[in-house]
Amino acid sequence: MxxxxxxxxxxxxxxxxxxxxxxxxxxxxxxxxxxxRLRLARLGLRDRLVAIATDTLGSDVPVxxxxxxxxxxxxxxxTLGRDWASVNRIGGPSSYCLVPFAAISGIVLMRAQVQSSxxxxxxxxxxxxxxxxxxxxxxxCRRRTAVEIVQSRGEAIHGTIDRVGRDHLDLAVHEAGxxxxxxxxxxxxxxxxxxxxxxxxxx
Numbered sequence: 595m596x597x598x599x600x601x602x603x604x605x606x607x608x609x610x611x612x613x614x615x616x617x618x619x620x621x622x623x624x625x626x627x628x629x630x631r632l633r634l635a636r637l638g639l640r641d642r643l644v645a646i647a648t649d650t651l652g653s654d655v656p657v658x659x660x661x662x663x664x665x666x667x668x669x670x671x672x673t674l675g676r677d678w679a680s681v682n683r684i685g686g687p688s689s690y691c692l693v694p695f696a697a698i699s700g701i702v703l704m705r706a707q708v709q710s711s712x713x714x715x716x717x718x719x720x721x722x723x724x725x726x727x728x729x730x731x732x733x734x735c736r737r738r739t740a741v742e743i744v745q746s747r748g749e750a751i752h753g754t755i756d757r758v759g760r761d762h763l764d765l766a767v768h769e770a771g772x773x774x775x776x777x778x779x780x781x782x783x784x785x786x787x788x789x790x791x792x793x794x795x796x797x
Contacts, residue, residue, distance in 0.1 A: 634712065639695055642711045643679060646701070647671035649710040656684050657707075659693065660700035661791045662746040667693070678727040683794075691794035694727045694787065697746065727787060732758045738774065740796040741765075746789045752796055753783070762786045770796050 646657055656668040659681075669681035677696070683689045703711060734741055735755040743765065744750045753767040754774035763785050768778045 633714065637712070639698070640674065640676070641714075642701075643671070643695075644674055645711045645713045646703070646707060647674060647679075648713075649707060655704070658702035659698050660702065661697055662699060663748050665748060665791075666702075667792070669693075673722045675722050675725045675727065675730065678730060683792075691792045692727070692730055693792050694790055696788055697791040728758055728760070731755060731763055731793070734793070734795070735763070740768075740770070740773065742770065742792075742794050742796045743785060743790055744792045745785070746791055751783065751785075753779075756782065761788070 650657060650670065656670055659667045659669055661667065667681070668684040669679075670684070671679055671681055672690070673680040678692055678694045680690065680692055683691055735758050738754060740752065740754050742750055742752050751765065751767055752770040753765040756764040756766050758764075765783045765785055766774050766779045767781050767783050768774060772778055
């Protein structure tokens with residue numbers, strides 16, 4: 595009889611232990627799911643772009659950026675700033691250009707790229723990562739570099755940046771391929787940052 599009771603107690607403790615292990619494992623799974631949900635909730639667009647750029651570094655596969663009015667750019671990332679990306683555009687003249695994050699209406703990914711784009715940011719904190727779009731425009735202004743600016747409705751304007759404000763720039767509009775000379779400036783155009791899709795050095 596004592597043997598039977600001993601077996602029943604053993605079975606009871608075994609059942610309790612199995613049940614407790616199952617509950618603890620379920621709690622761990624639930625905790626991991628919640629932690630992942632919170633991690634994803636903290637990911638910003640820049641984080642996703644950093645992961646995509648890291649994943650495609652050295653790859654021949656371009657990333658397609660969707661812009662306004664159904665336009666798109668197939669690009670390889672070069673540098674990611676605080677709110678802009680410098681990219682090599684596949685095809686077209688002068689492939690190097692700046693794209694402000696605000697101009698990106700979507701990013702087309704292959705299925706294999708989706709999971710890697712969700713990785714936690716591992717890129718080091720570099721000087722470029724702290725520089726804003728306005729800083730880059732001020733650098734082009736300081737260098738007196740002739741530029742082509744494509745706006746959100748698709749219009750491309752050529753000229754030289756005369757000055758850069760907090761959220762806009764003044765562009766001395768002139769023909770592409772020439773230096774800024776007062777006699778060649780057609781007019782000055784104020785361009786808000788939020789209508790800029792791409793900026794490239796004109797050639």
